[in-house]
Amino acid sequence: xxxxxxxxxxxxxxxxxxxxxxxxxxxxxxxxxxxxxxxxxxxxxxxxxxxxxxxxxxxxxxxxxxxxxxxxxxxx
Numbered sequence: 364x365x366x367x368x369x370x371x372x373x374x375x376x377x378x379x380x381x382x383x384x385x386x387x388x389x390x391x392x393x394x395x396x397x398x399x400x401x402x403x404x405x406x407x408x409x410x411x412x413x414x415x416x417x418x419x420x421x422x423x424x425x426x427x428x429x430x431x432x433x434x435x436x437x438x439x
Contacts, residue, residue, distance in 0.1 A: 406414075
């Protein structure tokens with residue numbers, strides 16, 4: 364008795380390692396999820412650079428507004 368699957372012809376006497384099949388299916392699902400996440404959450408290089416420069420500018424602005432007694436690095 365023979366049956367066909369999507370992967371090809373399988374006979375009833377063929378031994379199938381279910382653990383390997385399960386792991387391969389899990390890897391395939393994880394790679395699909397990773398691809399979806401890259402599309403949903405990924406940012407290109409210019410977006411990351413712009414965000415980084417905005418954050419640096421905000422930090423410099425906040426540092427310039429500190430009061431002198433609040434600066435721990437200038438105590439002495």
